[in-house]
Amino acid sequence: MLLSVENVSLFFGKRKILDNVSLKISEGEIVAITGKSGSGKTSLLGIMSGLLDPDEGVVYYKGENIIKWWDFKKSRYRNKEIGFVFQFFNLLPDLSAYENIVYPSLVKFFPTDLKGEVRELSKILGIEHILYQKPETLSGGERQRVAIARAIINRPKILLADEPTGNLDTGTALEIKNLFLRLRDEFNMSLIIVTHDEPLIEIADRHYHLEDGILTEKIIKRPQRENKTKRTASVKKTKSLDKKAQAKAGSKSSASRKTADKKIK
Ligand SMILES: Nc1ncnc2c1ncn2[C@@H]1O[C@H](COP(=O)(O)OP(=O)(O)OP(=O)(O)O)[C@@H](O)[C@H]1O
Ligand SMILES: [Mg+2]
Numbered sequence: 001m002l003l004s005v006e007n008v009s010l011f012f013g014k015r016k017i018l019d020n021v022s023l024k025i026s027e028g029e030i031v032a033i034t035g036k037s038g039s040g041k042t043s044l045l046g047i048m049s050g051l052l053d054p055d056e057g058v059v060y061y062k063g064e065n066i067i068k069w070w071d072f073k074k075s076r077y078r079n080k081e082i083g084f085v086f087q088f089f090n091l092l093p094d095l096s097a098y099e100n101i102v103y104p105s106l107v108k109f110f111p112t113d114l115k116g117e118v119r120e121l122s123k124i125l126g127i128e129h130i131l132y133q134k135p136e137t138l139s140g141g142e143r144q145r146v147a148i149a150r151a152i153i154n155r156p157k158i159l160l161a162d163e164p165t166g167n168l169d170t171g172t173a174l175e176i177k178n179l180f181l182r183l184r185d186e187f188n189m190s191l192i193i194v195t196h197d198e199p200l201i202e203i204a205d206r207h208y209h210l211e212d213g214i215l216t217e218k219i220i221k222r223p224q225r226e227n228k229t230k231r232t233a234s235v236k237k238t239k240s241l242d243k244k245a246q247a248k249a250g251s252k253s254s255a256s257r258k259t260a261d262k263k264i265k
Contacts, residue, residue: 002027002190008057017043019213028188032201035210041194045160049082050074083151087163089143091135098131101149121149141172161193
């Protein structure tokens with residue numbers, strides 16, 4: 001288990017925002033969270049990223065309770081292990097797309113070949129041609145892809161995405177969906193996505209719904225056949241990826257995915 005939220009409750013004043021909430025995510029898993037406006041979704045992401053301490057409960061990352069960590073360790077966790085994609089992109093207006101992407105790496109502890117990393121990511125995200133433009137000159141979809149590049153430049157283990165397609169048209173939202181699948185397949189990233197977009201919910205391994213502070217897991221009704229086709233397609237895609245990315249992805253999970261596919265066949 002990579003991240004485990006256990007029996008977490010959160011109050012703002014006398015209001016109970018989260019009530020005994022539990023949620024787990026393993027490597028390479030996608031989790032979708034839905035819930036009405038004000039139901040506490042962003043707060044829950046804040047707790048998972050160590051930005052917000054719950055009033056009750058624990059959050060384990062790789063078996064360690066992050067709530068007990070000092071601020072320095074928490075910010076290192078946020079910087080190295082977590083990527084955050086916001087609903088409104090949150091790009092710095094005076095910086096170019098390229099500068100926005102490398103910005104979090106300036107506080108990285110062991111900077112590597114940044115240009116190479118940006119080149120590789122830009123190819124995956126299809127933003128090579130707009131890297132030197134300012135955010136105001138970019139379309140919504142391009143801005144969101146720059147924001148995603150920034151979120152994953154440090155190759156986090158977990159990507160927390162807060163309504164990442166909330167401001168995008170259907171076509172662009174589908175591109176973001178495909179991109180998320182590639183992040184899982186190529187980097188073995190775990191994704192926690194707050195969303196109301198059906199296509200994004202569909203790619204999730206698990207779907208949770210937040211209401212009156214209570215998080216419940218929804219049963220995903222997915223025909224067996226469709227599951228098989230989807231998984232097979234994603235494995236084929238993985239095979240065509242560059243070797244460096246595959247090595248990073250860790251052979252373990254893709255191997256188990258292939259085995260699972262074989263079993264279905
Ligand atoms: N720092 C704070 N102090 C007091 N109340 C807060 C604070 N942060 C959030 N809240 C309240 O907690 C509730 C949950 O907020 P949160 O942002 O987590 O909701 P959400 O589900 O993400 O909503 P939305 O879909 O509109 O983004 C809201 O009613 C909000 O007003
Ligand atoms: Mg929110």
